[in-house]
Amino acid sequence: MEKTWVIENQKDDYSQGYRVSNTVTTKKSEYQELNIIENPTFGKIMFLDGNAMLSEKDEFIYHEMISHVPINMHPNPKNILIIGGGDGGTALECLRHREVESVDMIEIDKLVCDESRKHFPKFMSAFEDKRLNIRYEDGIAFVKNAPEKIYDIVIVDSTDPFGSAEGLFRKEFYADVYRVLKDDGITVVQAESAFFDMPLLKNIGGSFRQIYPKCFAYQYHMVVYPGALWMFFMGSKRYHPINDFEINRFESFKNELKYYTEDIHKAAFALPKFVKDSLIELIDN
Amino acid sequence: MEKTWVIENQKDDYSQGYRVSNTVTTKKSEYQELNIIENPTFGKIMFLDGNAMLSEKDEFIYHEMISHVPINMHPNPKNILIIGGGDGGTALECLRHREVESVDMIEIDKLVCDESRKHFPKFMSAFEDKRLNIRYEDGIAFVKNAPEKIYDIVIVDSTDPFGSAEGLFRKEFYADVYRVLKDDGITVVQAESAFFDMPLLKNIGGSFRQIYPKCFAYQYHMVVYPGALWMFFMGSKRYHPINDFEINRFESFKNELKYYTEDIHKAAFALPKFVKDSLIELIDN
Numbered sequence: 001m002e003k004t005w006v007i008e009n010q011k012d013d014y015s016q017g018y019r020v021s022n023t024v025t026t027k028k029s030e031y032q033e034l035n036i037i038e039n040p041t042f043g044k045i046m047f048l049d050g051n052a053m054l055s056e057k058d059e060f061i062y063h064e065m066i067s068h069v070p071i072n073m074h075p076n077p078k079n080i081l082i083i084g085g086g087d088g089g090t091a092l093e094c095l096r097h098r099e100v101e102s103v104d105m106i107e108i109d110k111l112v113c114d115e116s117r118k119h120f121p122k123f124m125s126a127f128e129d130k131r132l133n134i135r136y137e138d139g140i141a142f143v144k145n146a147p148e149k150i151y152d153i154v155i156v157d158s159t160d161p162f163g164s165a166e167g168l169f170r171k172e173f174y175a176d177v178y179r180v181l182k183d184d185g186i187t188v189v190q191a192e193s194a195f196f197d198m199p200l201l202k203n204i205g206g207s208f209r210q211i212y213p214k215c216f217a218y219q220y221h222m223v224v225y226p227g228a229l230w231m232f233f234m235g236s237k238r239y240h241p242i243n244d245f246e247i248n249r250f251e252s253f254k255n256e257l258k259y260y261t262e263d264i265h266k267a268a269f270a271l272p273k274f275v276k277d278s279l280i281e282l283i284d285n
Numbered sequence: 286m287e288k289t290w291v292i293e294n295q296k297d298d299y300s301q302g303y304r305v306s307n308t309v310t311t312k313k314s315e316y317q318e319l320n321i322i323e324n325p326t327f328g329k330i331m332f333l334d335g336n337a338m339l340s341e342k343d344e345f346i347y348h349e350m351i352s353h354v355p356i357n358m359h360p361n362p363k364n365i366l367i368i369g370g371g372d373g374g375t376a377l378e379c380l381r382h383r384e385v386e387s388v389d390m391i392e393i394d395k396l397v398c399d400e401s402r403k404h405f406p407k408f409m410s411a412f413e414d415k416r417l418n419i420r421y422e423d424g425i426a427f428v429k430n431a432p433e434k435i436y437d438i439v440i441v442d443s444t445d446p447f448g449s450a451e452g453l454f455r456k457e458f459y460a461d462v463y464r465v466l467k468d469d470g471i472t473v474v475q476a477e478s479a480f481f482d483m484p485l486l487k488n489i490g491g492s493f494r495q496i497y498p499k500c501f502a503y504q505y506h507m508v509v510y511p512g513a514l515w516m517f518f519m520g521s522k523r524y525h526p527i528n529d530f531e532i533n534r535f536e537s538f539k540n541e542l543k544y545y546t547e548d549i550h551k552a553a554f555a556l557p558k559f560v561k562d563s564l565i566e567l568i569d570n
Contacts, residue, residue: 005300007300007302009302011326012304012325012326013303013304013306013324013325013326013327014301014302014303014304014324014326014327015290015292015300015301015302015303016299016300016301016302017292017294017299017300017301017302018298018299018300019297019298019299021298039298039299040297040298041296041297041298041299041481042298042299058480061557195343195506195508196326219506221480221504221506221513221514221557222513223480223511223512223513223514226508227508228506228507228508228513229506229508257558258557258558258559259557259558259559260558261555261557261558261561263555263556264555264556264557264558266552266555267551267552267553267555268552270546270548270549270551270552271548271549272346272506272543272544272546272549273542273543273544273545273546273549274543274544276546
């Protein structure tokens with residue numbers, strides 16, 4: 001057992017590997033295969049269809065950046081919708097904000113929630129929070145059928161754009177998301193690696209440009225995601241991520257965070273030149 | 286050949302792998318083994334003792350950040366010393382600045398220069414620039430014996446802290462570097478991954494704190510370096526990286542760059558909370 005490795009060949013020519021000190025669980029749902037292993041450096045790592053989704057060691061980067069950035073630029077973030085996010089990490093970060101009254105989480109695969117709840121104790125408090133409402137449904141159908149203008153913030157916390165997540169990268173879906181947002185709402189979507197997936201990122205940006213009055217992109221570093229330089233794309237009906245940023249918003253819990261700070265909030269929108277050049281027509285200043 | 290991979294197990298529990306579409310060269314010097322392969326995504330990749338040192342696809346990130354950050358905060362960057370940097374990438378970026386009159390490059394291993402010159406055409410112009418003086422010597426001995434106060438900027442462009450590069454991470458060496466710097470000089474050192482190597486980073490910071498009046502750390506993303514969130518440590522005798530940053534300095538060639546911009550210069554000093562907390566006593570604001 002000691003010498004077993006999980007090698008993730010997500011990209012044809014590039015792989016990342018993790019030594020397995022313990023196999024925690026291997027299960028299969030109708031949507032995907034789920035594996036959780038333990039690795040001495042990363043702690044527990046969850047894989048979906050062979051791709052690392054989160055590790056105990058670096059999940060905080062992704063979850064803090066996908067949630068606190070939009071929440072801290074919105075003056076009144078009461079109702080949040082998370083599409084995907086079944087591990088509970090994004091919900092946990094959203095629920096740190098006392099102003100947040102409800103978080104609806106639409107996760108297609110109940111297995112992800114069940115296993116995360118069992119094996120990632122950090123996220124337990126989110127699952128136990130009464131403000132969290134989980135529905136095990138297809139997020140695409142959910143936003144198509146939901147009433148208009150009911151959410152302040154929509155977070156698309158998706159896996160990679162294959163299989164059941166593919167529709168979460170389409171313009172029709174983004175248009176439905178826009179519809180369920182209130183008149184000053186904000187959407188953030190997981191937008192892959194700027195290093196490996198620029199065509200996809202431009203595609204997302206192109207769709208957003210046709211839908212949202214204001215578009216932005218911001219970056220973060222992940223270790224378990226291949227490509228180092230990872231991106232979120234943001235569409236906003238009214239607010240600006242820097243000009244409308246409220247520094248006092250996270251004062252009460254800022255010492256519990258490990259990545260996000262006031263400076264990181266602002267710096268995340270400074271894009272490397274090759275990224276900025278590629279997105280120049282698609283984002284605002 | 287088509288199915289061969291190079292797997293880099295630099296960390297005990299974590300690996301990165303590259304499919305080999307072509308083996309370019311395998312050589313051995315008295316210091317290390319050098320391999321260059323071709324990979325469909327990364328282009329040519331140079332490995333030293335099995336660790337990826339640079340790829341054609343992402344070298345620009347490292348080389349732009351190690352050079353333009355200190356040069357653009359110094360009002361009169363005439364004489365630059367590079368310790369290591371045998372591939373020529375750092376020299377290339379330094380030599381873009383017309384104010385730079387000389388770049389001394391002290392590379393212990395001639396093989397690195399010879400093979401880089403042959404296989405990485407981008408760096409050729411640096412090797413042909415008359416302002417570049419290469420000496421194949423031990424950088425540690427060089428700074429010990431060099432006259433004092435002769436350089437405006439010293440860049441320590443080292444490999445990882447094993448083998449012949451180990452001494453480049455010691456306080457005695459940093460003190461000698463300080464000695465060869467003019468009264469307003471700046472030093473930048475390659476300081477590994479904040480994610481994997483925090484003890485080393487704190488060690489470097491602790492040494493710098495005892496030597497330099499002003500200390501700073503800044504970050505960048507690399508794909509071929511394991512740990513995503515990579516750091517440079519900076520010691521400065523006088524200038525401040527943000528307050529003394531001169532925006533016009535790189536106007537003439539800014540369109541030739543692919544990572545570094547004015548915004549990236551400033552944003553690089555915004556550190557993730559866990560990094561800032563770890564270095565809080567060791568860096569200035």
